[in-house]
Amino acid sequence: MIIDLHMHSNVSDGKLSPADLVRLVHANGVELMALTDHDTMDGVRQASAAAEELGVGFIPGVEISTGWGGRVVHIVGLGVDPDAPGIDAFFSSICTKRDRRGRLIGERFEQLYGIRGAYEGALSLADNKDNLSRTHFARWLMQEGVVKEYQEAFDRFLKTGRPCCVDIDWPGLTEVVDVIHNSGGVAVIAHPGRYSFSESWMLDEFLKAFRDAGGEAIEVCSGSQSRDADVFFADVARRMDFLASSGSDWHAPGTVRPMPGTQLQIPEDLTPVWRIIPRRR
DSSP: OOEEOOBOOTTTTOSSOHHHHHHHHHHTTOSEEEEOOBTOOTTHHHHHHHHHHHTOEEEEEEEEEEEETTEEEEEEEESOOTTSTTHHHHHHHHHHHHHHHHHHHHHHHHHHHOOOOHHHHHHHTOSSTTOOOHHHHHHHHHHTTSOSSHHHHIIIIISTTSTTOOOOOOOBHHHHHHHHHHTTOEEEEOOGGGSOOSSHHHHHHHHHHHHHTTOOEEEEEETTSOHHHHHHHHHHHHHHTOEEEEEOOBOSTTSSSOOTTOSOOOOTTSOBGGGGSOOOO
């Protein structure tokens, strides 16, 4: 069975609508999917309806940004109920912070580089105006000819440590895991190979903190980490008794990440996270 439990629609920083994303997933032969937009579940109902129509197994999901050890990490919630009490308010508070960050990023572009209208331009490219991300700034910078490539926008301006990167006071790791659990979901570390812990003990501390908070699973196969990382984190799952997940982390056509369902599938000796999650259509 082909599984993809991490992808994004235009409700966050993807390019396709939730329904069109499901159609692409179906065309690629994916049999079980999850929509995991950043800090919102507004696209889940549309995706679920399209999945039911096409006969694709569907798990409602979300990717939540959290702070740990002075860095931003992402936790995927799978099987999360979008109607759970308090969840709308939780995501609304994060999206308010996203908008505040966007305004500050716009101010920095004007103050440091004389580039005006960055906030308004990025917002114009966000189909969901309540979920503004750095991706929308990168796309606007490409559109305006400031940069030639998407990654250049991050390398020059937007990634951590660059002049126009603005930090957000993200919710803590334990809070995020609790929100996922209180909404009926399972907590999964997204693309663990991307966090560039400089020392192995830092990674171990993060994994232990996640497990101590009640986290159950890690993405052992991810379209946004290397194949070597996939192998490494499969071993981590074995050693620390984590459930295993797999996701392309696909956002848009023409990007370097694999198409939905074409990322590596998890090794047969690991326990898949989807076995403990009800499929909702």
